[in-house]
Amino acid sequence: MQAHRDAGSDPILEFEGVHMTTDDGVELLSGVDLEVCRGAITVIAGPSGAGKSTLLRLGNRLEVPSAGMVRFDGRDAATLDPRDLRRRVGMVFQRPVLFAGTVRDNLRVADAEAADDMLVTVLGRVGLAGAFLDRVGDELSGGEAQRLCIARALLTRPDVLLMDEPTSALDPENRRGIEALALDLVASGLAVVWVSHDLVQACRLSESVVVLVEGRNADAEAAASYLRSDQEDDANE
Amino acid sequence: MSETDIGWAGVAASLVLIVVALALSGWQGLRLSRSILWASLRAGVQLFLVGFALKLVLDPDASLWWAWLWLVVMVGFAGVTIRNRAREVPGILWLGSLSMAAVLVVSMAVILGFGMFPVEGRTIVPLAGMMIGNSMTASVVAGRRIVGELSDKRDEVEARLALGHSWSDAARPYVRSALRTALTPQIESTKAVGLVFLPGALTGLVLAGVDASDAVSIQLAIMYLILGSVATSITVIGLGLTRRMFTPDHRLRRVVRPAG
Numbered sequence: 001m002q003a004h005r006d007a008g009s010d011p012i013l014e015f016e017g018v019h020m021t022t023d024d025g026v027e028l029l030s031g032v033d034l035e036v037c038r039g040a041i042t043v044i045a046g047p048s049g050a051g052k053s054t055l056l057r058l059g060n061r062l063e064v065p066s067a068g069m070v071r072f073d074g075r076d077a078a079t080l081d082p083r084d085l086r087r088r089v090g091m092v093f094q095r096p097v098l099f100a101g102t103v104r105d106n107l108r109v110a111d112a113e114a115a116d117d118m119l120v121t122v123l124g125r126v127g128l129a130g131a132f133l134d135r136v137g138d139e140l141s142g143g144e145a146q147r148l149c150i151a152r153a154l155l156t157r158p159d160v161l162l163m164d165e166p167t168s169a170l171d172p173e174n175r176r177g178i179e180a181l182a183l184d185l186v187a188s189g190l191a192v193v194w195v196s197h198d199l200v201q202a203c204r205l206s207e208s209v210v211v212l213v214e215g216r217n218a219d220a221e222a223a224a225s226y227l228r229s230d231q232e233d234d235a236n237e
Numbered sequence: 238m239s240e241t242d243i244g245w246a247g248v249a250a251s252l253v254l255i256v257v258a259l260a261l262s263g264w265q266g267l268r269l270s271r272s273i274l275w276a277s278l279r280a281g282v283q284l285f286l287v288g289f290a291l292k293l294v295l296d297p298d299a300s301l302w303w304a305w306l307w308l309v310v311m312v313g314f315a316g317v318t319i320r321n322r323a324r325e326v327p328g329i330l331w332l333g334s335l336s337m338a339a340v341l342v343v344s345m346a347v348i349l350g351f352g353m354f355p356v357e358g359r360t361i362v363p364l365a366g367m368m369i370g371n372s373m374t375a376s377v378v379a380g381r382r383i384v385g386e387l388s389d390k391r392d393e394v395e396a397r398l399a400l401g402h403s404w405s406d407a408a409r410p411y412v413r414s415a416l417r418t419a420l421t422p423q424i425e426s427t428k429a430v431g432l433v434f435l436p437g438a439l440t441g442l443v444l445a446g447v448d449a450s451d452a453v454s455i456q457l458a459i460m461y462l463i464l465g466s467v468a469t470s471i472t473v474i475g476l477g478l479t480r481r482m483f484t485p486d487h488r489l490r491r492v493v494r495p496a497g
Contacts, residue, residue, distance in 0.1 A: 095392070
């Protein structure tokens with residue numbers, strides 16, 4: 001298993017030998033390489049603590065690497081205005097983060113000027129009806145809340161969408177729904193980076209998967225070992 | 238001895254309530270007896286020392302510079318006190334001192350600029366003490382609440398940052414909530430003044446034999462000044478601390494807070 005390009009071939013986001021060390025000296029990432037292409041889904045899998053989420057957060061500069069480089073559209077991400085970068089590299093978190101107020105209020109956090117027509121269109125893109133606009137965030141199911149978060153991220157018109165285990169808190173039906181939505185977004189030209197600790201899901205989303213183990217790109221042996229342990233876990237469940 | 242000079246016998250009589258507090262602590266098993274004794278003793282020693290020093294500063298023949306020096310020292314002590322009460326807040330010593338200095342400058346500018354009180358040690362020292370004392374408490378609350386809100390709502394703040402918000406936009410709802418919490422007690426006590434309690438200055442003036450209507454006008458001016466001072470102090474804390482909680486590239490810093 002290695003860094004892969006699905007349908008796309010034009011890299012939009014590149015991680016070159018990135019290291020990440022915490023203030024107290026813990027090394028979270030050690031020289032990870034990854035290439036994310038337009039119109040493709042890049043799936044990152046690995047056990048808990050492998051550095052998957054940290055790597056994702058480097059992609060929109062919620063974290064900065066201790067060494068190495070992240071490039072966006074061919075340019076060093078460190079030289080870009082983080083606010084512009086983040087609007088072009090959207091992010092969906094593991095647990096849906098909803099702000100106080102209605103669905104409309106939540107969407108307008110991403111674009112304060114957006115008219116209702118535009119909000120209805122973006123809700124339609126994620127499979128939610130326009131009638132949701134006046135619903136209060138607390139009333140939404142987990143799946144609906146995550147779809148709303150995706151819609152909110154899409155309002156900034158990103159080129160890349162980083163999805164950090166977006167279905168880990170969802171039931172199987174909603175999990176499949178969000179997976180299908182991600183693939184639809186890829187088909188529309190978006191680059192999606194999907195983090196998962198579930199290898200079955202990872203393989204369902206993409207034929208090749210980037211595996212991280214202990215903060216490194218896994219070699220064949222480490223990837224095989226992770227695969228065996230994941231299959232044992234599945235068998236025990 | 239004037240009518241309002243309570244003398245040593247009066248001080249000794251007030252200790253009866255300390256004995257009551259000690260008895261209640263022992264009865265309820267609060268284990269606060271040592272703290273009560275220490276606080277009472279410390280307050281006594283501090284006030285004696287301050288009283289001695291104040292006598293020099295407030296002497297009508299003393300240079301006004303002593304009074305100004307007193308205010309500067311007061312700002313420094315207030316900064317240290319704020320730091321001691323909110324150690325988890327990054328940069329709070331300097332920020333707290335800056336906030337107290339801002340309170341001093343603003344309140345003295347109003348007091349002296351409008352000629353509200355004569356410029357003498359006996360006016361500026363106690364007035365500044367009231368402004369700084371009230372603002373200090375609000376600054377501690379503001380500092381702790383800002384750190385608490387931004388840490389507890391980290392996921393929301395980062396979700397806003399991930400949508401391209403600047404650090405100031407991402408923090409605004411949470412900082413606003415923290416500042417509201419810090420300012421509300423002062424607003425409530427301003428609303429309740431006279432109805433629920435008689436503030437210290439008014440009580441002191443009435444006890445000293447000042448006409449009640451004169452005492453009220455002085456107290457009113459002081460209450461407004463205190464409200465303005467508290468608002469000034471938490472604004473300085475809000476602006477300065479929020480900036481410190483984020484990196485220049487709009488990332489939220491992690492703050493280690495004490496357990497419990």
